[in-house]
Amino acid sequence: LSGASAGLQAQEKPVMATVVKISGIPWFDRMHVGVKEFAAATPSVTAFQNGPSNADAAQQLRIVEDLVARKVNTLAVVPMDPAVIEGVLKRAMDRGIVVVTHEADNQKNTNANIEAFDNADYGRALNEKLASCMGKQGKWTSFVGSLGSRTHIQWVDAGAENAKKYAGMTLVDAKNESFDDANRTYEKAKEILRKHPDLRGFQSSAGNDVIGIGRAIEEAGLQGKVCLVGTGLPNPSAKLLESGAISAIGFWDPKYAGIAMNKIAKLLLEKKPLTDGMNLEVKGYEKVSVKKGPGAGVLMVGNAMVIADKSNYKEYLF
Amino acid sequence: MKPKTDPQLAFLISINVLILLCAAILSRGAFIDSYNLQSMAAQVPELGLLAIGVMLAMSSGNGGIDLSGTALANLSGVASALLVSAFLSADADPWAFTVAFVAVAMLVGLLGGVLNGLLIAHLGLTPILCTLGTQMLFTGVAVVLSGGVSVRVGSAGPLMEIANGLVCGVPISFVIFCVISLLIGMTLKFSPFGIQLFLMGTNAKAARYSGFALSRILIRTYGMCGVLAGVVAVLIASRNVNVKWDYGQSYLLIAILITVMAGVKTEGGYGRMICIFLSATALQLLSSMFNFLDASNFIRDFAWGMLLLIFLATMRYDLKSLFIRTTSIPTSSVQRPPASTNHS
Amino acid sequence: MSCANSLSVDGGGEFTFRSRVKKRLDNRPELFTLFLIVALSVFVGSVNRDFLQVSTFFDLARSSTVIGLFALGVFVILAAGGIDLSFTAIAALSMYSVTKLVVSYFPEAPMLLVFLAAASGGALLGLINGLLVHGLKAPSMIVTIGTQYLFRGFLLSFVGTVWVLSLPDKMEAFGKIALFSFVSKQGTHAMLPAFVLILVFASLLTWWILNRTLIGKAIFAIGGSLPIAERLGYNVRAVHIFIFTYTGALAGIAGMIHVCSNRLANPFDLVGSEIDVIAAVVLGGARITGGTGTVPGTLLGVVLVVLINNVLIMAGVPSTWQRVIVGAFILLAGALFLLRRKR
Amino acid sequence: MKDKPKLGSVFLETRGIHKRFGGVHALRGVSITIRCGEIYHLLGENGCGKSTLIKIISGAQPPDEGCLVIDGNSYQALTPIESLALGVETVYQDLSLIPNLTVAENVALSEQLVRASGRLAKVLDRAALRETSRRALSAVNLAVTDDFLDTVVSNLPLAVRQLIAIARAIATKARLVIMDEPTTSLTRMEVENLVRVVNELRKDGVAVLFVTHKLDECYAIGGQVIIFRDGQCVAQDDIQALSKIDLSRLMTGKHLDGGRYRKAQPAEQVLLDVRKLGCESYFSDVTFQLKVGEILGITGLMDSGRNELAMTLAGVIAASGGTMTLGGEQVVMESPADAIRYRIGYVPEDRLGEGLFLDKPIRDNIISAILDRLLGAFGMLDRAKSTTLANDIVSQLQIATPGVDLPVQSLSGGNQQRVLIGRWLTIAPRLLVLHGPTVGVDVGSKDTIYRSIQDLAQQGLGVIIISDDLPEILQNCDRVLVMRRGKIRADVLPEIVAEDQLYQAMIADETKECQ
Numbered sequence A: 001l002s003g004a005s006a007g008l009q010a011q012e013k014p015v016m017a018t019v020v021k022i023s024g025i026p027w028f029d030r031m032h033v034g035v036k037e038f039a040a041a042t043p044s045v046t047a048f049q050n051g052p053s054n055a056d057a058a059q060q061l062r063i064v065e066d067l068v069a070r071k072v073n074t075l076a077v078v079p080m081d082p083a084v085i086e087g088v089l090k091r092a093m094d095r096g097i098v099v100v101t102h103e104a105d106n107q108k109n110t111n112a113n114i115e116a117f118d119n120a121d122y123g124r125a126l127n128e129k130l131a132s133c134m135g136k137q138g139k140w141t142s143f144v145g146s147l148g149s150r151t152h153i154q155w156v157d158a159g160a161e162n163a164k165k166y167a168g169m170t171l172v173d174a175k176n177e178s179f180d181d182a183n184r185t186y187e188k189a190k191e192i193l194r195k196h197p198d199l200r201g202f203q204s205s206a207g208n209d210v211i212g213i214g215r216a217i218e219e220a221g222l223q224g225k226v227c228l229v230g231t232g233l234p235n236p237s238a239k240l241l242e243s244g245a246i247s248a249i250g251f252w253d254p255k256y257a258g259i260a261m262n263k264i265a266k267l268l269l270e271k272k273p274l275t276d277g278m279n280l281e282v283k284g285y286e287k288v289s290v291k292k293g294p295g296a297g298v299l300m301v302g303n304a305m306v307i308a309d310k311s312n313y314k315e316y317l318f
Numbered sequence B: 001m002k003p004k005t006d007p008q009l010a011f012l013i014s015i016n017v018l019i020l021l022c023a024a025i026l027s028r029g030a031f032i033d034s035y036n037l038q039s040m041a042a043q044v045p046e047l048g049l050l051a052i053g054v055m056l057a058m059s060s061g062n063g064g065i066d067l068s069g070t071a072l073a074n075l076s077g078v079a080s081a082l083l084v085s086a087f088l089s090a091d092a093d094p095w096a097f098t099v100a101f102v103a104v105a106m107l108v109g110l111l112g113g114v115l116n117g118l119l120i121a122h123l124g125l126t127p128i129l130c131t132l133g134t135q136m137l138f139t140g141v142a143v144v145l146s147g148g149v150s151v152r153v154g155s156a157g158p159l160m161e162i163a164n165g166l167v168c169g170v171p172i173s174f175v176i177f178c179v180i181s182l183l184i185g186m187t188l189k190f191s192p193f194g195i196q197l198f199l200m201g202t203n204a205k206a207a208r209y210s211g212f213a214l215s216r217i218l219i220r221t222y223g224m225c226g227v228l229a230g231v232v233a234v235l236i237a238s239r240n241v242n243v244k245w246d247y248g249q250s251y252l253l254i255a256i257l258i259t260v261m262a263g264v265k266t267e268g269g270y271g272r273m274i275c276i277f278l279s280a281t282a283l284q285l286l287s288s289m290f291n292f293l294d295a296s297n298f299i300r301d302f303a304w305g306m307l308l309l310i311f312l313a314t315m316r317y318d319l320k321s322l323f324i325r326t327t328s329i330p331t332s333s334v335q336r337p338p339a340s341t342n343h344s
Numbered sequence C: 001m002s003c004a005n006s007l008s009v010d011g012g013g014e015f016t017f018r019s020r021v022k023k024r025l026d027n028r029p030e031l032f033t034l035f036l037i038v039a040l041s042v043f044v045g046s047v048n049r050d051f052l053q054v055s056t057f058f059d060l061a062r063s064s065t066v067i068g069l070f071a072l073g074v075f076v077i078l079a080a081g082g083i084d085l086s087f088t089a090i091a092a093l094s095m096y097s098v099t100k101l102v103v104s105y106f107p108e109a110p111m112l113l114v115f116l117a118a119a120s121g122g123a124l125l126g127l128i129n130g131l132l133v134h135g136l137k138a139p140s141m142i143v144t145i146g147t148q149y150l151f152r153g154f155l156l157s158f159v160g161t162v163w164v165l166s167l168p169d170k171m172e173a174f175g176k177i178a179l180f181s182f183v184s185k186q187g188t189h190a191m192l193p194a195f196v197l198i199l200v201f202a203s204l205l206t207w208w209i210l211n212r213t214l215i216g217k218a219i220f221a222i223g224g225s226l227p228i229a230e231r232l233g234y235n236v237r238a239v240h241i242f243i244f245t246y247t248g249a250l251a252g253i254a255g256m257i258h259v260c261s262n263r264l265a266n267p268f269d270l271v272g273s274e275i276d277v278i279a280a281v282v283l284g285g286a287r288i289t290g291g292t293g294t295v296p297g298t299l300l301g302v303v304l305v306v307l308i309n310n311v312l313i314m315a316g317v318p319s320t321w322q323r324v325i326v327g328a329f330i331l332l333a334g335a336l337f338l339l340r341r342k343r
Numbered sequence D: 001m002k003d004k005p006k007l008g009s010v011f012l013e014t015r016g017i018h019k020r021f022g023g024v025h026a027l028r029g030v031s032i033t034i035r036c037g038e039i040y041h042l043l044g045e046n047g048c049g050k051s052t053l054i055k056i057i058s059g060a061q062p063p064d065e066g067c068l069v070i071d072g073n074s075y076q077a078l079t080p081i082e083s084l085a086l087g088v089e090t091v092y093q094d095l096s097l098i099p100n101l102t103v104a105e106n107v108a109l110s111e112q113l114v115r116a117s118g119r120l121a122k123v124l125d126r127a128a129l130r131e132t133s134r135r136a137l138s139a140v141n142l143a144v145t146d147d148f149l150d151t152v153v154s155n156l157p158l159a160v161r162q163l164i165a166i167a168r169a170i171a172t173k174a175r176l177v178i179m180d181e182p183t184t185s186l187t188r189m190e191v192e193n194l195v196r197v198v199n200e201l202r203k204d205g206v207a208v209l210f211v212t213h214k215l216d217e218c219y220a221i222g223g224q225v226i227i228f229r230d231g232q233c234v235a236q237d238d239i240q241a242l243s244k245i246d247l248s249r250l251m252t253g254k255h256l257d258g259g260r261y262r263k264a265q266p267a268e269q270v271l272l273d274v275r276k277l278g279c280e281s282y283f284s285d286v287t288f289q290l291k292v293g294e295i296l297g298i299t300g301l302m303d304s305g306r307n308e309l310a311m312t313l314a315g316v317i318a319a320s321g322g323t324m325t326l327g328g329e330q331v332v333m334e335s336p337a338d339a340i341r342y343r344i345g346y347v348p349e350d351r352l353g354e355g356l357f358l359d360k361p362i363r364d365n366i367i368s369a370i371l372d373r374l375l376g377a378f379g380m381l382d383r384a385k386s387t388t389l390a391n392d393i394v395s396q397l398q399i400a401t402p403g404v405d406l407p408v409q410s411l412s413g414g415n416q417q418r419v420l421i422g423r424w425l426t427i428a429p430r431l432l433v434l435h436g437p438t439v440g441v442d443v444g445s446k447d448t449i450y451r452s453i454q455d456l457a458q459q460g461l462g463v464i465i466i467s468d469d470l471p472e473i474l475q476n477c478d479r480v481l482v483m484r485r486g487k488i489r490a491d492v493l494p495e496i497v498a499e500d501q502l503y504q505a506m507i508a509d510e511t512k513e514c515q
Ligand SMILES: Nc1ncnc2c1ncn2[C@@H]1O[C@H](COP(=O)(O)OP(=O)(O)OP(=O)(O)O)[C@@H](O)[C@H]1O
Pocket: B331, B341, D021, D022, D024, D025, D026, D044, D045, D046, D047, D048, D049, D050, D051, D052, D053, D413
């Protein structure tokens, strides 16, 4: 228990909390790096990150509830399920807490939701990469973390839309659920490969999917014959990128997303305006578009998309 | 009749007070701010009601347990949301919507609970196996119905009030929890059904020979668990505006933790509602305290495991010091819990 | 004295041929599991010809290894009348810590040593379980819920949460050793990993312990009735300690196989799959109240669960139906076992 | 242990054993001596410490003070394994067979356990397992086939299980075999078989210690009696030197006679009319009448169908043929609940397993059959009314307890049994079916229970006693039906029939077959 945390109310410094989907996994550890960097660079505030120990929306809700009760000044949330926390975020805003969300472009009760990029653009970009790898020919399939994760669905839908451009590409058994579990994804990928021996491509969404599918491809000796493009982090994917099992990965750096969320929150706390095209002075968020969101707040979109392959992933290692 | 001091109750009261004091001191008073108290009170009911369900199932004896509570709550919520939204609009007719939603959720809960009861009473499935199966079945049906995505309930005013409103500064959901605890507590203690349930939990054969309709008691008990799950579904829907098949996957173990901390006998026949209540609040206080102190949630898991084990240890120690001091091998013949050996 | 003879043997049961056949069947609930497996395979095979391939079998064997090792442990505990919910946490803690140690201090460690370390780590944690279950005299389900929290909490708060991505070469290579491998017509490699041998060996060992040693009989005796076994002089403490330690060791090995075959150590893995494993053991004919079950039955139960989890796509069933199907299978199997016993 | 022990040499001594349970001083300095090749009967009232002494000798509990001397070596306390290794074998009251293991394993595993001195890390000697179990099972006259050896014991009838438990005790080279109430579930026939086995053991120099409440059997078997009262040994003597009256006096400190309790004459009005009642293969064609105020005894061997008849009369199992008419009304019962509706009460044989809620208050135990008739406000139970009712029953049946809020397990066996009878008085019964009303109850309590039964009959109830305790039947009933192979074979009047005649009627067929 950090000493700084005790007696927060008595301190003058504003308290800025970041709540992630699950603590400890590489993605949010990376975000934690960003939050810490932000805290170090901004000594006038206390900033920290917290998150549940299980991938359970109910647990995340409870953490947010308690933070609202504690009356932190700003709350940056990456919702497990945006719908679940609508109620508590509304209460937070009623209490005067600044709320910023990430990966939740349908969140109503938020002052600002920041997306790293336009989701449809991202889905299209991944699919375009897949299409070029497949030579615009053959069967392909898609994976999502779960049918409930909205962004994943947006990506694969945009991908499917994109593939319609190419008459030779057929989508089969779309939207397999991976539950972000590499082992399960591996088994499913093998099964799909058996069912469709002529399958030529995978487009995946959750962070662990490329690892599972990549392993299945590698073990079947199908590198170069079957293409795999999906969301993934450079470090875990490195080996499979090298071996050719993964054709390309797409991602955005959660570190900068973490910093961006907190910067926006700080701006809002200081009652500064968010203007279209503004520069957050964070990599990938130099020219942020600002639109009206689904609720009272704004929807901000950055340009933090990265698509990396064997040739250039080393530039992003984290 | 002398009022007996129940060590369990004393322990739970003191642990509640202790945590509250600790948290208040560590947070320099912020913890006992009225908003936080309200917020915690509003968080207790979901878990508390599920724990009552587990307790009911446990008291029926014969290895009774309900592993399907959370799954059934999610199913009730999903089914009710889909069904009611198909016929009524939350915005046009908020009251009708609310009443219909609550009714359908509780009905689905009841049906699920009765299914458990029927399988256990008439087919003779072991409760743990049966509710393991129905847990998957209920979850599965919820997934199939909703296609795996969260289902929007529609924000009917009165429905939203249930989890978010206050009466006299107390969250309505907490009032509901108190009322339900009180009702079930009274039923267990004073109604023929409750007495039969506990007697049956003590000795099912003797209960049958005393003319109890065992199947009916079992079905009623699991039916009650189901209705409680239905109520939980209403609370979830009201608080989150949305219901989803995988909500609260970590609740089951916590509900069991609450029940065990409340001193409910796992072999059946004994349990006190007040203890469940206090056990639920103790866990909530502890968990909120951790969140106030920015403790990692992994530490909290660790602490909960520790707490449960320490708790089991103190129960064992009490038993030992009260009763058997010398034996390393406990008496084996007939199961005889501690009691005053007071015969002529 | 022929009188007394005729009297008691009459009561002893008439051993007609039919009753004997029926008894055999009653004693072998796993035949029913086998039937389900065959029925399911025939069904899927008829829906999709591609199912009936050697590579399918290889994949089933591979997927069954980790859950099979878990299941053997759970079965041993179930046979003694207990339930364990902490074995996945044990596996996670042991595999992650050992991997971390090996990576940072002894990357050259031979595989035998690595497995030994994982098994002893698991055994140590299992020992804690055993001591607690015996010492606290509380139902093992409750105790192991507690230790599950404890072990996982300990792992994630004190050992670490960061994935170990680059395993030592030996571990990496171990996951790729093939027992058989071939290249199919379509140019796909299919291989049966060597680590399935560990499951085979563990099954034989478990079978031998349960059927050929005194402690095996003691396990079933305690599962049948703990107070009676205690009174007859069976050392309940030793049995409790043994079953949990043994299960812990199996879980440690399973965890390490999981790491080697996935080629990364993720401390978040495994926990959460307990219920599947218990379901597998129960589908294999072991009574959840203890005292019954067989090793072959347990393995069949594992195969059934793995099959259900892995053939839905083949059968063209949407994956949303998976849970409904597993749940229905559990209830169905439970009910059928019961009806057979009642007859 | 290799050579045959010398008859009459001292095998075991207890010296000044004390045992306390919390406030209860269960054993107060017990010193007894057990010699090889002798038979002992340990007698005493409920709760006088018999079972406790046995547990100490067999190592299930350690003594607080005193020591055990076995073969000249002194021990502070024993573990079950040590005790087994020294040759002390115990047949517990509940048999202590492991239900899911096979006959062979149940009989012979203990031997291997002892050979491994309790250490479990040993490979089974399966040949020895079968060999030992064969030998022991044939010693108790069970026919041994491979199938029988592999049968799971829970599938066997009680009487066979009892013999298996005895077989286990003699499977190892026992020096002392202790049997805690071994005959409660045996028929006369099997008891005789047991006596034969015991005598053979004795000839081999084995000592046998019986704990029992059946004095007649003690006389039949012969040997020494050890009499306990209040945790002390008050007498040890040859049984033939003491009369039954002496024994009772020593056990209770009171004087009791063994005469008939039954005096009143029943009314002429028919209460229960049973015609051609049958149930599956258990019994058939059972026809009899019971008058108002009459006490009818039903007896027979274990498998004669008497147990099933008792359960059918009480609605526990449904009849598969025939009719029952109670007070002119046709009775159809599927469950005990139906029986209660017809005001038929049933006291089951297994008091602890089937009758009582041990850790629940005496009040709840008494009112459990009529909970729905004690409603007060809001459909809740009327506490005051139920307490009054329970107190009435307690005083009517002279149950010795300070209050009805105490758990029923705080009572001694006889009082517990009266609580159970009291439960049925609450339904204002017309017919009371008592199945083994005094099983395992000591002499003093028996007396009180018998008097209560007579009082009830006096009040116009019909009472049916199903029992294999022949003196009990003869002392209490107006009429006795004897069952054999599922049919009623005799209807006798106890005044004119002697115990051995009754017994002959019970076993008639078997004797014929034997000759
Ligand atoms: N485990 C125990 N805890 C507390 N008291 C006990 C325990 N076991 C026995 N007692 C007490 O010790 C006394 C002797 O009990 P014991 O069981 O030896 O009697 P018994 O002579 O075998 O009676 P019965 O004829 O009913 O079997 C009883 O008064 C009882 O209260």
